[in-house]
Amino acid sequence: MMRLATVQFCPVHGDLDANTDLIVETIAQTEADVIVFPELATSGYFFVTREESGGIAEPLTGPHITRIINTAKAHGRFVVCGFAERDGEHLYNSAVIAGPNIETQVYRKTHLFYKETLCFDEGNTGFFVINLPHLDCNLGVMICYDWRFPESARTLALKGADVIACPSNLVTHIWRMAMPVRALENKVYLAVANRYGTESNGDEDVTFNGQSVIYSYNGDILASADAVGTITLITEIDPSSTRNKTFNSINDIFADRRPHQY
Ligand code: ACM
Numbered sequence: 001m002m003r004l005a006t007v008q009f010c011p012v013h014g015d016l017d018a019n020t021d022l023i024v025e026t027i028a029q030t031e032a033d034v035i036v037f038p039e040l041a042t043s044g045y046f047f048v049t050r051e052e053s054g055g056i057a058e059p060l061t062g063p064h065i066t067r068i069i070n071t072a073k074a075h076g077r078f079v080v081c082g083f084a085e086r087d088g089e090h091l092y093n094s095a096v097i098a099g100p101n102i103e104t105q106v107y108r109k110t111h112l113f114y115k116e117t118l119c120f121d122e123g124n125t126g127f128f129v130i131n132l133p134h135l136d137c138n139l140g141v142m143i144c145y146d147w148r149f150p151e152s153a154r155t156l157a158l159k160g161a162d163v164i165a166c167p168s169n170l171v172t173h174i175w176r177m178a179m180p181v182r183a184l185e186n187k188v189y190l191a192v193a194n195r196y197g198t199e200s201n202g203d204e205d206v207t208f209n210g211q212s213v214i215y216s217y218n219g220d221i222l223a224s225a226d227a228v229g230t231i232t233l234i235t236e237i238d239p240s241s242t243r244n245k246t247f248n249s250i251n252d253i254f255a256d257r258r259p260h261q262y
Contacts, residue, residue: 189239
C-alpha cells in the first residue's frame with residue numbers, strides 16, 4: 001500500500017519564490033509517499049510570448065527546482081511538480097519527478113494547449129514510466145491537455161504504469177467526463193492535481209476550475225476537492241492491484257487489443 005496525494009493551490013503569477021516556498025512547505029507537511037502538484041506550479045500559467053515564459057523558465061538545475069528536489073529527497077517523498085523549463089534556447093511546459101533513490105527526471109508536455117503554443121516548445125521526452133522501488137509502484141506522468149489524447153494514458157499503461165500523475169491547469173469542465181475513463185480503460189490509478197484561481201494577460205482572463213481528484217482504477221472517485229481552495233487530497237492505494245487486466249475468465253483489456261486492426 002502507498003499514500004498518494006494531490007495538492008491544489010493558486011500559484012502567484014510570476015512569483016517563483018513565493019510558489020516554491022508553498023511547495024516545499026507542503027512537501028514537508030504532507031504525510032504521503034507520492035505528492036502531485038499542478039502544472040506550472042512554480043510560475044503560474046498564463047504566458048503568451050516566449051519573452052514572458054523565458055523570463056520565468058529555469059533548467060532542471062535551477063534554484064527553485066533544486067529546492068523542490070532536495071526537499072522531496074530530504075523527506076523521503078516522491079514529488080511530481082509542474083514548472084517552466086529552459087533547455088538552451090528551448091522552453092518546455094514540464095514536470096519534474098524527484099524523490100529518494102531515483103534519478104530525477106523530467107517529462108515535457110507533449111500536447112500544447114491554446115497559447116502555450118506561443119510560448120513553449122512541444123515536449124520531446126515522450127511518455128515514460130518510473131519504478132519507485134520501495135513502494136512497488138510504476139509511476140507515469142502526463143500534463144493537463146494530454147488527457148484529450150487517449151494515446152497518452154494508454155502509452156503509459158502499456159509501458160506498465162500503475163499510477164498516472166496529471167499535473168493540471170484545467171480550464172474546461174469536459175475533462176471530468178473523460179478523465180475517469182482514462183483510469184477505467186487502462187485500469188490505472190489517476191491523480192489529477194488541478195489549480196484554482198484566475199490569471200489575466202492583456203485583456204484576456206483564464207479561470208482554472210480546481211476540483212482536483214484521485215480516481216481508482218475502475219474510474220471511481222477516491223477523493224475530490226472543491227472548485228476553489230488550497231486543498232490536499234490523500235488516499236491509500238495498492239499499485240499492484242492494477243496489473244491484472246482481466247475482468248472475467250476470458251477477457252483481458254490489454255491482451256484483447258488488436259493493434260493490427262486499428
Ligand atoms: C491545459 O492544458 N492547461 C488546459
